[in-house]
Amino acid sequence: xxxxxxxxxxxxxxxxxxxxxxxxxxxxxxxxxxxxxxxxxxxxxxxxxxxxxxxxxxxxxxxxxxxxxxxxxxxxxxxxxxxxxxxxxxxxxxxxxxxxxxxxxxxxxxxxxxxxxxxxxxxxxxxxxxxxxxxxxxxxxxxxxxxxxxxxxxxxxxxxxxxxxxxxxxxxxxxxxxxxxxxxxxxxxxxxxxxxxxxxxxxxxxxxxxxxxxxxxxxxxxxxxxxxxxxxxxxxxxxxxxxxxxxxxxxxxxxxxxxxxxxxxxxxxxxxxxxxxxxxxxxxxxxxxxxxxxxxxxxxxxxxxxxxxxxxxxxxxxxxxxxxxxxxxxxxxxxxxxxxxxxxxxxxxxxxxxxxxxxxx
Amino acid sequence: xxxxxxxxxxxxxxxxxxxxxxxxxxxxxxxxxxxxxxxxxxxxxxxxxxxxxxxxxxxxxxxxxxxxxxxxxxxxxxxxxxxxxxxxxxxxxxxxxxxxxxxxxxxxxxxxxxxxxxxxxxxxxxxxxxxxxxxxxxxxxxxxxxxxxxxxxxxxxxxxxxxxxxxxxxxxxxxxxxxxxxxxxxxxxxxxxxxxxxxxxxxxxxxxxxxxxxxxxxxxxxxxxxxxxxxxxxxxxxxxxxxxxxxxxxxxxxxxxxxxxxxxxxxxxxxxxxxxxxxxxxxxxxxxxxxxxxxxxxxxxxxxxxxxxxxxxxxxxxxxxxxxxxxxxxxxxxxxxxxxxxxxxxxxxxxxxxxxxxxxxxxxxxxxxxxxxxxxxxxxxxxxxxxxxxxxxxxxxxxxxxxxxxxxxxxxxxxxxxxxxxxxxx
Numbered sequence: 001x002x003x004x005x006x007x008x009x010x011x012x013x014x015x016x017x018x019x020x021x022x023x024x025x026x027x028x029x030x031x032x033x034x035x036x037x038x039x040x041x042x043x044x045x046x047x048x049x050x051x052x053x054x055x056x057x058x059x060x061x062x063x064x065x066x067x068x069x070x071x072x073x074x075x076x077x078x079x080x081x082x083x084x085x086x087x088x089x090x091x092x093x094x095x096x097x098x099x100x101x102x103x104x105x106x107x108x109x110x111x112x113x114x115x116x117x118x119x120x121x122x123x124x125x126x127x128x129x130x131x132x133x134x135x136x137x138x139x140x141x142x143x144x145x146x147x148x149x150x151x152x153x154x155x156x157x158x159x160x161x162x163x164x165x166x167x168x169x170x171x172x173x174x175x176x177x178x179x180x181x182x183x184x185x186x187x188x189x190x191x192x193x194x195x196x197x198x199x200x201x202x203x204x205x206x207x208x209x210x211x212x213x214x215x216x217x218x219x220x221x222x223x224x225x226x227x228x229x230x231x232x233x234x235x236x237x238x239x240x241x242x243x244x245x246x247x248x249x250x251x252x253x254x255x256x257x258x259x260x261x262x263x264x265x266x267x268x269x270x271x272x273x274x275x276x277x278x279x280x281x282x283x284x285x286x287x288x289x290x291x292x293x294x295x296x297x298x299x300x301x302x303x304x305x306x307x308x309x310x311x312x313x314x315x316x317x318x319x320x321x322x323x324x325x326x327x328x329x330x331x332x333x334x335x336x337x338x339x340x341x342x343x344x345x346x347x348x349x350x351x352x353x354x355x356x357x358x359x360x361x
Numbered sequence: 362x363x364x365x366x367x368x369x370x371x372x373x374x375x376x377x378x379x380x381x382x383x384x385x386x387x388x389x390x391x392x393x394x395x396x397x398x399x400x401x402x403x404x405x406x407x408x409x410x411x412x413x414x415x416x417x418x419x420x421x422x423x424x425x426x427x428x429x430x431x432x433x434x435x436x437x438x439x440x441x442x443x444x445x446x447x448x449x450x451x452x453x454x455x456x457x458x459x460x461x462x463x464x465x466x467x468x469x470x471x472x473x474x475x476x477x478x479x480x481x482x483x484x485x486x487x488x489x490x491x492x493x494x495x496x497x498x499x500x501x502x503x504x505x506x507x508x509x510x511x512x513x514x515x516x517x518x519x520x521x522x523x524x525x526x527x528x529x530x531x532x533x534x535x536x537x538x539x540x541x542x543x544x545x546x547x548x549x550x551x552x553x554x555x556x557x558x559x560x561x562x563x564x565x566x567x568x569x570x571x572x573x574x575x576x577x578x579x580x581x582x583x584x585x586x587x588x589x590x591x592x593x594x595x596x597x598x599x600x601x602x603x604x605x606x607x608x609x610x611x612x613x614x615x616x617x618x619x620x621x622x623x624x625x626x627x628x629x630x631x632x633x634x635x636x637x638x639x640x641x642x643x644x645x646x647x648x649x650x651x652x653x654x655x656x657x658x659x660x661x662x663x664x665x666x667x668x669x670x671x672x673x674x675x676x677x678x679x680x681x682x683x684x685x686x687x688x689x690x691x692x693x694x695x696x697x698x699x700x701x702x703x704x705x706x707x708x709x710x711x712x713x714x715x716x717x718x719x720x721x722x723x724x725x726x727x728x729x730x731x732x733x734x735x736x737x738x739x740x741x742x743x744x745x746x747x748x749x750x751x752x753x754x755x756x757x758x759x760x761x762x763x764x765x766x767x768x769x770x771x772x773x774x775x776x777x778x779x780x781x782x783x784x785x786x787x
């Protein structure tokens with residue numbers, strides 16, 4: 001099974017056949033088990049039991065998970081429900097069974113090992129410890145992401161309080177308890193990290209602590225999108241420079257991880273060349289906004305992500321609200337095989353409004 | 362904040378200025394020039410402008426040009442002005458008899474017409490600008506940052522037209538076009554306070570903004586938008602003209618890409634005929650494809666709108682409605698059983714619903730509903746249109762003409778709102 005393979009071990013041509021088989025099996029499952037999926041496929045005269053091209057597989061826009069409870073397994077099989085971060089209104093609601101959870105954990109583990117190595121690190125998490133507590137089986141996106149990386153931690157420190165302000169006492173505690181040869185991983189949501197930076201960049205005591213623990217091998221992993229930062233005109237380069245300075249890091253060790261709650265497990269960290277790599281567990285198609293057909297490599301379009309991992313909900317082909325472009329295939333200088341791409345930006349809201357919005361009054 | 366002056370003193374300029382007062386003063390002096398012209402002279406001039414646009418086969422006017430030309434046709438203008446001005450267009454030139462036993466009437470201009478144009482259909486502003494000039498009011502126009510170039514290009518054509526009585530350059534001097542930042546409240550206030558009439562084309566946000574601005578106590582406001590429109594087809598019309606009606610509705614949906622207040626977002630199809638709503642949806646899909654390919658090709662769509670289209674298609678599909686669409690985002694027809702009026706998606710996205718009893722439509726009609734495009738027998742027009750328009754709906758044109766500007770518009774005669782009535786005894 002592909003999920004058992006190392007994430008970037010096959011050339012694209014080798015992957016294509018195996019991935020298509022896996023996604024076809026997943027499509028057949030959801031078609032049989034999920035009424036909404038069946039409606040979608042039927043409405044497009046798509047038969048998952050016949051040979052098909054990936055581009056022809058009908059996709060859900062991610063927004064449908066905000067409006068519909070989509071399940072492909074009985075409700076009693078659901079072990080947790082994930083809620084996406086919602087920058088615009090309702091959050092997505094994703095239902096997870098054991099099988100999906102296991103595959104997600106496996107995927108994220110193997111991808112992160114590829115980037116971080118298998119040695120465990122001390123994680124300094126820019127969040128409150130209460131964020132990872134599930135309430136009635138529900139977990140929000142920040143809690144979900146943090147739980148996903150915990151298996152890589154030798155030790156974990158949460159350094160924000162419940163109001164998401166820096167807890168200086170916790171921070172000083174880290175300084176005292178760290179071993180000299182500990183490898184560090186700072187981790188947090190992009191907007192939250194930048195907010196902490198903005199509030200504390202001139203705080204001498206805070207900077208002192210980060211400086212004191214700087215003499216170790218360390219990286220910053222951040223996740224959660226750029227919408228809030230692009231709203232205040234902070235670019236990726238601005239962010240990397242700010243965080244590098246604040247945490248006494250080399251800017252190349254600031255790693256942005258792209259991914260979405262609606263397809264958890266398949267994450268896309270920046271490689272050393274600044275690109276995001278598509279693992280064996282997922283695939284990417286860039287679609288033209290007008291024709292919705294796939295575009296040639298290098299052209300910017302809407303990012304569609306496919307993965308065979310979602311079993312309990314029909315999230316195997318999702319049209320994101322993000323724009324990106326494929327940079328190349330199999331030839332990234334970082335050495336990873338397969339497609340690699342860049343995330344350009346979150347799609348803007350429609351530029352033009354008409355008079356028909358009268359109904360919204 | 363600086364204002365971008367686009368058109369002033371009969372020249373396209375595109376330069377930053379800080380002093381709006383000077384422009385307003387200059388326009389004020391043009392009132393006298395316009396006053397000396399007769400309405401017949403002005404009508405002749407604007408017909409010549411329309412012919413000039415036609416001769417030049419101006420691309421700038423695009424799909425709106427046909428509507429503008431028909432509106433400016435001499436006899437149509439005389440008729441429209443006459444209806445709006447109590448039957449006698451000479452009231453614009455002198456005290457005239459309107460049939461009152463005691464009084465004579467003269468329509469004098471209200472003064473500077475300040476106009477805020479919309480981004481969704483910028484060319485619609487031509488109608489209000491020409492209407493203001495015909496009623497002898499100079500115009501200060503705040504153009505939309507999208508589409509202003511087309512507007513200025515169309516207006517510049519005035520200076521290339523000259524009739525026996527009217528020099529187009531002099532008419533063009535009666536118009537200034539500016540761009541002002543949305544957040545530049547100070548300059549918007551100056552504009553607003555200078556207005557004899559304030560005309561606003563646009564959505565909710567701009568209308569609310571202008572309503573908040575100070576104005577002179579006797580300034581007249583004319584608000585065009587934000588409104589919602591839809592269409593209605595009875596079974597007899599459907600039986601008799603199935604393909605033709607689909608074709609006409611496809612045009613209404615494709616002109617302005619549904620961004621106009623008058624564009625239909627949903628069509629109700631009466632049940633009980635030979636053809637069903639689903640069959641009509643399928644024919645409408647064919648016609649939208651043809652119109653898009655031959656008559657009104659679609660411009661590029663922005664990503665945000667494309668995602669909205671894909672989202673809505675999926676949503677309808679998941680709710681069990683029939684979605685008919687090409688592989689791309691060019692157009693969408695949904696045959697739906699959902700209750701109520703759907704919010705407008707724009708971008709050639711039309712919902713088809715069947716209806717048993719037209720009485721059900723009454724609850725939808727309030728002052729926010731503008732156009733009900735109809736394909737009804739004469740008998741049904743008589744039977745239904747009176748009761749359907751009691752609480753809302755300003756016009757009920759035949760399908761295919763929903764987006765054509767006509768007088769009155771949005772429930773009012775613009776010509777009448779641009780003048781003030783002066784009386785004297787006979």
